[in-house]
Amino acid sequence: MKKYIILEPDVFVQIKGKLVLLYHSYNGSRLVYNNPVIAELFQQNIKGLHIYPILPHENNNHIFNELIKQIEDNNMGFTVTSSTVPIQFYPSLKIQNDYRKNIELFSKNDNSLSYLHTISIYLNKGGVIHNSKLPNNAYKQLLCNIEQGTYMEMNFGRLKEMLYNILSLSFLDRLDFLGGDLFAYSELNNIIVFLKELKSNTNLFFYLDYQSALMNIDKIQEILTIPNAKIVFCISKNSFSYVINDIIKKIPVDKIEIHCLVKTKNDIEFFENCFSQDNVSNSLFPFFNGKNARFFENNVFIRENDFDEMMLTLNQVLKNTVLNSSFYGKIIVLPNGDIFTNMNTKKIGNLFDTSLVSLLKKEMIETTSNWFLVRSKVEPCKDCIYNFLCPPISNYEFVLKCNDLCNIFPLQK
């Protein structure tokens, strides 16, 4: 007869050297051990099973007795004594087509487009004469218009062909239209007509320059006659009162999203006060300006007790082992056809030179793909027990040139 620890199927185990993390995705409870004996126990799991044998001479070991008590107290598992090995499967991610196992992902239906869920298209860029008060490089940290540089716009014929192919795919969740200034796009009327006729189920977001918007309220009303269309304004503290007073009151509030760029704690308080009275959907986006590292440390960096509030599902944790949900399934297309999965890394190709299908196929297998940029691949996160609980790598890690935006990792050493 042997004693076995059986963990619940919702319990995720991570081991790094002598550190062990048990995370219960059902109730968010977390046990962390820094003990080589416990690490060894969890390395001995029976292949493919969530079963951990305790050898007869270890039965009265106080370390294991305490461990079992904590596991039971947190509803993470229980023990059985049995002459046969019990069955409890190790949690695993259910992916229909697993590219890692070389299952034929593309050859049968050539369905790589189905991995896309968000496309952000810049219809034009540069040449904006208005001053919307966003920093020049804001587009590297959040999705927003690119106002600087020589004016350039996307060929309408090619755009129409791409939109027709993409929007006929029912699985595309979101399509963003951005610009320098979308009202300057010479084919905006044609796009509106085309999208109205297409009647797609995809959610459409038009990112508008607020100063141009004020002069184009009629055009905004037209955009909003497209099914599932919404307007987004990216603003900083300086442009808030202008937007709220002059524009929001002229268009239905449920069709607007405001993305607020925040650089300081004061900015956060400012926007929280501004929106407390309004029903406008708004989100705060921290912006790193090279001088506000302390603001990031206090407001963006992960702290160990943040994990207590995350309540990640097991599937979210397991997804973090395989893909980066900040970037996965998303592409950004510039007016010249260049495609990016992240504006801080080089383009993956050009839409007008190569088919989107073949570019996405490449993205699915490239080892440097942003779609699969998980923390277990990068320093120092690869040695951290929290690397699958931590939020995925985002644009901030690229801009701050640092992957461990946390105050946790040094404490583990």
Ligand code: SF4
């Ligand atoms: S070291 Fe990386 S994985 Fe670990 S907590 Fe910090 S950011 Fe997250």
